[in-house]
Amino acid sequence: MKRKTVKKITQLASFAIILGLSCGIITSSGKSASVSASSVSDLEDMLAQLEERNQQIDNELAGLDSEIAENEKLQDLAWEKLQNTKDTIDYYNYLISYQNDAIAEKQSEIDTLSQNISDKEAEISAKQTDIDELKAENEENLKRFGEIVHAMYVTDNVDIFSVLSESSDIYDLLVRTKLFVNISQQNTRFMDELKQAISDTEQKIKDLENDVAQLDSDRNTLMAEQDELEYEKQDLENKQSEEQALSNQYSNEYNQYSSAISNYEDRQQALENEKKINKEEAEAYEAEIQRMIQEAQQNSQQEYEAGEWMWPVGRNFHYITTYFGYDPWRGGSHSGIDIGDGGINGTDIYASKAGTVIKAKNDYIPGYSYGKYIVIDHGDGYSTLYGHCSALYVYEGQQVNQGDVIGAVGSTGWSTGPHLHFEVRINGIAQDPFGYVTLP
Ligand SMILES: [Zn+2]
The missing domain is CATH 1.10.287 (Helix Hairpins)
Known part of the structure; x- marks a missing residue:
């Protein structure tokens, strides 16, 4: 659920995000500088790390619970034995006192x-x-x-x-x-x-x-x-x-068992505290992610409100590995453009125009065809295709607005590396997408 939320975010590498989180995760200026360029996926990684750490803590806590239970059992046993010896010592005291009386009585007779x-x-x-x-x-x-x-x-x-x-x-x-x-x-x-x-x-x-x-x-x-x-x-x-x-x-x-239990309990307390702090950090990350989502959505609305066709990936990704048309490497025609900039893998794919999803194909044969891909019908015979995705976030029949995140860039199907294969068609005939979209 959360992952999906996170994935619905515009690529934010262009935003300089200052993580003014109150949890002290940014301690040095060096780290701050690197974190300031963080994307949502970086934050997501940090969240995942915190969750993993809390999972480890939960495991250790469970281990400590059983250690404490075991030590408490041994402690009870030692206590029981201790009480028995105390009773025995009391009994000997009674016998010795009785013996002392007998000895004193003899002494009195001897004295007489x-x-x-x-x-x-x-x-x-x-x-x-x-x-x-x-x-x-x-x-x-x-x-x-x-x-x-x-x-x-x-x-x-x-x-x-x-x-x-x-x-x-x-x-x-x-x-x-x-x-x-x-x-x-x-x-x-x-x-x-x-x-x-x-x-x-x-x-x-x-x-x-x-x-x-x-x-x-x-x-x-x-x-x-x-x-x-x-x-x-x-x-x-x-x-x-x-x-x-x-x-x-x-x-x-x-006493040894008591002290062991006390140590385990101290450790538990420390872990609980760490867990609490981690949760607070995680909440701060999530809040920051939400803030970034809103900011990104606002920006995308402002940026593309007036546009006819929208660039289907983050605007900082604009390296075209293969253009539309004849491709000597393929020995044939290329039905769209391939956008394969560095760091593009896993980033968001946007609906170039509003429309209805008519294809959201998740199953594919590795090494063949478009892999996971989406087709959106924009009406008046226009449609767009988004191929080789790593994930699809829409379903067939779904209405999408321009700029909606519909999937993530990947390398499924016939692909040698992560890129988006983007097509624009009129009545099913592939057109040069640069007749519609503009290179950012
Ligand atoms: Zn292609």
Whole structure:
């Protein structure tokens, strides 16, 4: 549709088009100079380039969409794994905390036993002191008893046995013996009591020492259990560390995917921006093309309003490769004129006069005849023919005005290079076109 619009434009090489487009496509004076001589087809090329670039952008955007989708999938997976490791770490935390409680409880039991042992040892120590005191008392007692006996009998320079054997009289003996016996009996009883007390205390110490041994053994058992708990805790902490390492790994993966997605999204944004700018440029080109079309139509109306027959191609194309009439190269007559100027290929062909299209032949045999061609009936027996076209823009039966773009110059049919073969006929008989058109 657009192409057709573009093709309906008068050849505009004669117009110096200053492309005052706002998109900054003309950046240097050199480029500006070359672009200023641009034709609609140059603009059309630029439009096509922009469209091609936007097509590439669309392809890359589609690729980025799938990259992002893929990375998001991987990111979700990493997130899921990360959450799992976090749950596991929490669970280990719970187990370790539980283990710490158990260890503390053991410690409290051990402390209680240690306190018991310490108490018992203090008791043993106290009892030991008691025994020492009792023994000292016993010795003191024996010593005192000896002194008493000594005082009683040794003051008279008689020892106890002498006292007993050398009593001067029975009464004296009785008195002395009775007293001695009393003292002796009292002392013996006292000594027996002391011995009993020592023996009892020693027994108590033995009992306490047994208790201490038992407590110590219990404490060792508890400490072994505590060691076991510590070992288990260490095991849990190792496992938790491993899980933490995994968690860090998944966290890194997650961040990598995030950053990749972010990069892709930045690229998408950049491409979208470029696409937007390209679209704006394209719109500016299209607007410029429209402006040129209008300008060209106005010019052509002004130029040919009064003319009888119009030059059938752009006025800057006026090199005639073959004239009407006898042609030695052909070895026969040439039924029209061939206009084959440089750069003519693809340019517009104009209806030389108003009329009805009676032939618009698109199908042709390469190398033969007129190729794609058009015949317009102008009435009163007059008709014109336009041969070797690259494209036809009209259909049979169509009414055309003078100057309407009807096709594009080409090299179809029997042709060795791009040119327009133009004929003027009266009642089907070819005339010299220069009898009707004027060389520009
Ligand atoms: Zn010809």
